[in-house]
Amino acid sequence: xxxxxxxxxxxxxxxxxxxxxxxxxxxxxxxxxxxxxxxxxxxxxxxxxxxxxxxxxxxxxxxxxxxxxxxxxxxxxxxxxxxxxxxxxxxxxxxxxxxxxxxxxxxxxxxxxxxxxxxxxxxxxxxxxxxxxxxxxxxxxxxxxxxxxxxxxxxxxxxxxxxxxxxxxxxxxxxxxxxxxxxxxxxxxxxxxxxxxxxxxxxxxxxxxxxxxxxxxxxxxxxxxxxxxxxxxxxxxxxxxxxxxxxxxxxxxxxxxxxxxxxxxxxxxxxxxxxxxxxxxxxxxxxxxxx
Numbered sequence: 001x002x003x004x005x006x007x008x009x010x011x012x013x014x015x016x017x018x019x020x021x022x023x024x025x026x027x028x029x030x031x032x033x034x035x036x037x038x039x040x041x042x043x044x045x046x047x048x049x050x051x052x053x054x055x056x057x058x059x060x061x062x063x064x065x066x067x068x069x070x071x072x073x074x075x076x077x078x079x080x081x082x083x084x085x086x087x088x089x090x091x092x093x094x095x096x097x098x099x100x101x102x103x104x105x106x107x108x109x110x111x112x113x114x115x116x117x118x119x120x121x122x123x124x125x126x127x128x129x130x131x132x133x134x135x136x137x138x139x140x141x142x143x144x145x146x147x148x149x150x151x152x153x154x155x156x157x158x159x160x161x162x163x164x165x166x167x168x169x170x171x172x173x174x175x176x177x178x179x180x181x182x183x184x185x186x187x188x189x190x191x192x193x194x195x196x197x198x199x200x201x202x203x204x205x206x207x208x209x210x211x212x213x214x215x216x217x218x219x220x221x222x223x224x225x226x227x228x229x230x231x232x233x234x235x236x237x238x239x240x241x242x243x244x245x246x247x248x249x250x251x252x253x254x255x256x257x258x259x260x261x262x263x264x265x266x267x268x269x270x271x272x273x274x275x276x277x278x279x280x281x282x283x284x285x286x287x288x289x290x291x
Contacts, residue, residue: 038068038071038072041064041065041067041068042064042065042068042072042075042077042078044060044064045060045061045062045063045064045065045068045078045081045082045085046061046081047061048060048061048064049061049065049081049085052085052088052270053269053270053273055092055093058085058088058089058092058093059089059093061085062082062085062086062089065078065081065082065085066082069082069110073113073114073117074114074117074118076114076118076146076150079110079111079113079114079150080111080114080149080150080153082107082110083107083108083110083111083114083150083153083154083157084107084149084153086103086104086106086107086110086157087103087104087107087153087156087157087160088271088274089103090103090104090107090157090160091160091274091278092274092277092278097164101161101164104157104158104160104161105157105158105161106157107153107157108153108154108155108157108158108161110153111150111151111153111154111157112154114150115140115143115147115150115151115154116136118147120144120146121139121143121147124139124142124143124144125139128142137175137176137179140176140179140180140183141179141182141183142183143183145187145188148184148187148188148191149191151180151181151183151184152180152181152184152191152192152195152196152199154180155176155177155180155181155184155199156195156199158173158177159177159199159202159203159206162206163202163206167206167207167208170206170207171207171208174207177203178203181196181199181200181203184196185197189225190225190226193222193225193226193229193231193232193268194221194222194223194225194226194229194232195222197218197219197221197222197225197232198218198219198222198231198232198235199218200214200215200218201215201216201218201219201222201235201236201239201240202215202235202239203215204218205239205240205243206239212240212243212244215239215240215243216240219232219235219236219239219240222236223236226265228260228264228265228272229265229268229271229272230257230260230262230271230272230275230276230279231271231272231275233253233254233256233257233275233279234253234254234257234275234278234279234282236253237249237250237253237254237257237279237282238278238282241253242289242290245290247286247290250282250286250289250290251283251286254279254280254282254283255283257275257276257279258276258279258280260272262275262276
């Protein structure tokens with residue numbers, strides 16, 4: 001009788017082990033499948049992003065990036081690419097202002113959340129002595145190089161989101177945006193073809209009370225650094241020359257853009273093509289812009 005009981009206990013024991021192994025294998029297979037699915041989504045997004053000269057490809061890239069980030073919220077490369085791609089769609093493709101703003105805002109939030117949820121950033125944050133109101137700003141002011149792309153897209157998307165908002169909203173965000181982009185300038189001033197200079201060129205035309213010559217200085221730095229990145233020239237015309245009511249230089253700069261070969265820098269052919277479209281549209285609107 002005792003032997004039968006022992007045999008029965010042994011059978012139950014083996015059954016439990018086999019069941020647990022089966023569950024473990026199923027869980028393992030699920031994790032592998034999920035990982036492969038995320039990898040598929042990211043790779044599809046990247047593939048469409050490489051084809052961004054086609055406006056439909058940009059929207060498809062954002063779809064796949066958006067699906068992937070629902071699961072991979074802390075994927076640094078994904079967050080950066082998605083934030084950049086959302087900016088691209090908002091700036092070049094979306095015509096409706098509310099939808100533009102929604103894309104800019106989302107792009108800003110994606111980059112911001114990626115930074116705030118980053119363990120390395122939280123290590124910096126925890127070492128910061130500032131009170132809670134300034135803790136994040138203080139941490140951003142000493143952030144490492146690894147945060148440059150996400151900081152850049154956080155601030156850039158935020159600036160363009162605020163462009164059509166009341167001036168007080170831009171003033172309220174001024175300290176945060178300046179701290180972020182000054183840190184980028186300190187670490188890598190020519191990031192993204194003079195991106196930080198381009199940022200401040202736009203920013204200082206949109207903040208009341210700023211000496212407008214500051215905008216000119218930054219735009220000239222951007223153009224000097226990367227004359228073949230057409231965004232530097234287009235944005236100087238769109239913001240600085242329009243703000244200073246310099247119609248002649250507005251025309252001259254945009255016509256120059258239209259005469260530059262957009263393939264001169266193979267890495268940014270799509271951006272240059274779309275900036276040429278933007279230059280053409282600005283020239284078409286010239287009468288209205290300078291009324």
